[in-house]
Amino acid sequence: MTELLRISHTMNMDWRYGTSWYFAKFIRALQDKRLILGLRCPICRRVYIPPRPVCGNCYAEMREWVEVKDIGTVLAATVVHVPIIDPLTGQPRPAPYGMALIQLDGADTTLNFYLAENDPTKLRIGMRVRAVWREQRTGTLSDIVYFKEVSS
Amino acid sequence: MINDETNNGDSFVSARMNLTFNYAAGEAGSRFLIALRDEKKIYGTRCPSCLRLLVPARSFCPRCFIDTTEWIEVGPAGTLVAFAFDQSLQCHACSGKGESDPGVRPCLGLIRFDGADTSLVHHIGEFDPDTLRVGMLVAPVFIEARSGSILDIAYFKPLEADNARSI
Amino acid sequence: MLGAGRAGSGSHGGKTMRRVAIIGTGQTKHTKSHDDVNQAELVRQAATRALADAGITYREVDAIVLSNMELFEGRALPEMWVGEGASGYLKPVMKIATGGTSGTSACIAGFHQCASGLFDTVLVVGWEKHSEGATQTGMMLTDPLWDRNIASGAVGNFALSISQYMAERGVTPEQAAKVAVKARRNAAKNPYAHLQMPDITIDRVLSSRMLADPVHLLDMCPQSDGACALVYAAEDRAESLCARPAWVRTTVTRHDQPYIGDLDRRLLTMRTLRDAARKAYHQVGITDPLNQIDVAEIYEPVSYAELAWYEALGLCAEGEAGRLIDNGSTEMDGVLPVNPSGGVLSANPVGASGVIRVAEAAMQIMVRAGAHQVANVRTALATGYGVYAWSDVIILSVDK
Numbered sequence: 001m002t003e004l005l006r007i008s009h010t011m012n013m014d015w016r017y018g019t020s021w022y023f024a025k026f027i028r029a030l031q032d033k034r035l036i037l038g039l040r041c042p043i044c045r046r047v048y049i050p051p052r053p054v055c056g057n058c059y060a061e062m063r064e065w066v067e068v069k070d071i072g073t074v075l076a077a078t079v080v081h082v083p084i085i086d087p088l089t090g091q092p093r094p095a096p097y098g099m100a101l102i103q104l105d106g107a108d109t110t111l112n113f114y115l116a117e118n119d120p121t122k123l124r125i126g127m128r129v130r131a132v133w134r135e136q137r138t139g140t141l142s143d144i145v146y147f148k149e150v151s152s
Numbered sequence: 153m154i155n156d157e158t159n160n161g162d163s164f165v166s167a168r169m170n171l172t173f174n175y176a177a178g179e180a181g182s183r184f185l186i187a188l189r190d191e192k193k194i195y196g197t198r199c200p201s202c203l204r205l206l207v208p209a210r211s212f213c214p215r216c217f218i219d220t221t222e223w224i225e226v227g228p229a230g231t232l233v234a235f236a237f238d239q240s241l242q243c244h245a246c247s248g249k250g251e252s253d254p255g256v257r258p259c260l261g262l263i264r265f266d267g268a269d270t271s272l273v274h275h276i277g278e279f280d281p282d283t284l285r286v287g288m289l290v291a292p293v294f295i296e297a298r299s300g301s302i303l304d305i306a307y308f309k310p311l312e313a314d315n316a317r318s319i
Numbered sequence: 320m321l322g323a324g325r326a327g328s329g330s331h332g333g334k335t336m337r338r339v340a341i342i343g344t345g346q347t348k349h350t351k352s353h354d355d356v357n358q359a360e361l362v363r364q365a366a367t368r369a370l371a372d373a374g375i376t377y378r379e380v381d382a383i384v385l386s387n388m389e390l391f392e393g394r395a396l397p398e399m400w401v402g403e404g405a406s407g408y409l410k411p412v413m414k415i416a417t418g419g420t421s422g423t424s425a426c427i428a429g430f431h432q433c434a435s436g437l438f439d440t441v442l443v444v445g446w447e448k449h450s451e452g453a454t455q456t457g458m459m460l461t462d463p464l465w466d467r468n469i470a471s472g473a474v475g476n477f478a479l480s481i482s483q484y485m486a487e488r489g490v491t492p493e494q495a496a497k498v499a500v501k502a503r504r505n506a507a508k509n510p511y512a513h514l515q516m517p518d519i520t521i522d523r524v525l526s527s528r529m530l531a532d533p534v535h536l537l538d539m540c541p542q543s544d545g546a547c548a549l550v551y552a553a554e555d556r557a558e559s560l561c562a563r564p565a566w567v568r569t570t571v572t573r574h575d576q577p578y579i580g581d582l583d584r585r586l587l588t589m590r591t592l593r594d595a596a597r598k599a600y601h602q603v604g605i606t607d608p609l610n611q612i613d614v615a616e617i618y619e620p621v622s623y624a625e626l627a628w629y630e631a632l633g634l635c636a637e638g639e640a641g642r643l644i645d646n647g648s649t650e651m652d653g654v655l656p657v658n659p660s661g662g663v664l665s666a667n668p669v670g671a672s673g674v675i676r677v678a679e680a681a682m683q684i685m686v687r688a689g690a691h692q693v694a695n696v697r698t699a700l701a702t703g704y705g706v707y708a709w710s711d712v713i714i715l716s717v718d719k
Contacts, residue, residue, distance in 0.1 A: 167463050171453045171457075173452050174450070175357065175451045176448065176451060178357035212360070212363060214408050217363075
């Protein structure tokens with residue numbers, strides 16, 4: 001058997017996900033007021049960013065909103081060198097780019113987000129970073145462009 | 153538990169993905185498709201245990217779970233054993249035609265070749281919707297630029313009016 | 320040597336059930352691209368090899384559990400389309416898709432089906448054909464509200480956790496590279512493994528392309544096409560069919576919160592693996608895993624993870640993983656060989672990878688591992704890892 005065939009299919013798929021009350025409120029605050037809101041668990045008192053309706057540890061519904069600062073501490077950091085496809089554009093994201101888990105002041109969980117810095121020698125766990133906002137915000141988490149180092 | 157406090161729009165997130173997949177046809181699948189491409193022939197394989205002739209040809213019988221190595225040409229004509237009109241189908245026979253043209257209704261059919269124990273799924277084209285019926289003899293219409301695809305056959309068309317066979 | 324655990328015909332945490340053993344395994348060669356077979360044919364290769372190894376025919380299989388991340392190949396309902404390759408015709412077939420743990424989840428589900436007494440012979444088959452699909456885009460189909468805003472990919476997410484792990488536990492890139500070297504050298508003795516590099520060195524790992532700091536290309540698992548299958552039977556039947564069956568002593572599954580930022584230093588704590596292992600050890604009476612377990616097949620998608628898993632599995636104290644790899648304890652001639660098959664680092668068809676861990680652990684007990692056989696194996700550990708932090712722990716033994 002010499003010739004082996006491959007059958008090619010391209011699918012263009014569009015989805016429309018229903019979000020809910022906590023997403024709507026979070027995004028409205030982000031877009032309109034450059035404000036970051038978290039939800040606090042009534043049992044363990046942890047503040048979750050981004051918000052979600054149930055605390056996974058306690059299995060308790062969360063309804064208490066808490067304002068969280070747009071400045072925080074980097075708890076994990078890396079620089080990605082491979083051009084991974086950006087879900088927002090469907091195109092490979094130009095690499096290298098920095099990413100981090102950022103604990104915003106007032107939050108107990110960390111936010112997975114881009115960093116302005118893409119030189120790994122300039123990244124440190126413990127460094128302080130602040131959100132850089134888009135001028136024209138459209139109501140997504142990407143209304144924050146990335147987080148940039150600030151001097152403490 | 154979930155209620156929309158803001159009661160506005162903005163309660164959806166949309167996403168789009170363009171994904172391309174490249175499926176291996178395998179040796180048997182490739183041989184079947186190459187026969188369409190190069191010879192305009194349709195093949196089945198016979199199971200040595202249950203003796204069924206399986207179309208399209210495949211490397212093993214799913215009921216007996218053994219290799220099927222005997223290749224047998226079938227057709228080109230076969231009997232239409234079932235059909236259904238489906239407006240959502242994309243079909244060579246229908247592209248570019250107006251709705252009032254005869255035979256332009258997108259139609260899916262099951263075709264049973266003489267001697268075969270399974271049916272092939274394909275499009276049915278160039279037919280009069282008023283006379284199309286189960287039992288008709290249909291034959292494949294191949295395209296010119298074949299590439300080793302089941303769509304090297306554009307569709308199956310009825311051979312002539314009133315040619316139904318009892319099945 | 321395992322303790323008796325709790326009394327009962329099948330202890331498993333005090334709940335009585337039939338004792339179940341693996342009596343046969345089968346794999347395909349894992350490779351970058353299997354052009355020669357479609358998915359059903361790939362599954363059939365592994366299934367027929369497992370049935371032959373078990374000494375039974377497809378007719379004797381009562382139930383089938385499949386494992387596949389169908390999203391990666393864009394092929395919906397593989398339990399329908401591909402199940403016939405596992406002799407699924409007119410049999411109960413189910414498919415499980417739980418990320419990297421798909422294979423171990425399927426092995427656990429198959430074990431449950433047999434242990435329950437409802438099915439006597441159960442076949443488990445896991446497979447993936449990454450060459451057919453858009454795995455990277457499949458990885459992007461994460462939570463649309465939050466995760467999908469960030470193009471991190473698997474390697475980016477690992478790298479984030481690794482940066483915390485290195486900062487706190489002090490492991491070095493050289494120590495991680497030793498894991499990668501161990502894996503590929505072991506794989507050179509495994510005819511099924513995808514990456515076989517008998518001459519690989521630490522330098523070669525550290526000079527390979529950087530994917531995401533500090534993870535180099537050779538620190539990371541490949542994407543493979545491949546399938547793996549195993550057969551379960553219970554009690555007397557297992558004994559009559561197999562000279563040295565691999566008895567399932569316990570299986571434990573733990574899931575965790577889905578968002579990576581919630582996981583509170585994932586690799587450092589790895590609470591699902593830690594918790595699952597603790598429970599599993601307690602059930603079978605293991606108090607000193609490094610010495611009481613004879614071989615381990617650990618699901619390690621990146622070299623650093625294996626070091627973190629040493630700690631989570633209690634093979635060493637926190638902070639001692641570097642020392643464990645440095646002193647050779649987990650090499651083939653060490654006190655606890657880890658991944659004699661080469662691990663996920665050497666072959667990663669995702670839907671199969673978890674089944675491979677369990678099958679390879681069983682092969683060690685059954686003395687069917689050929690050139691990568693460890694001597695005197697009575698107790699084997701297999702683990703699964705998936706998504707951000709899901710864990711499965713399975714312990715097999717030559718003793719019922």
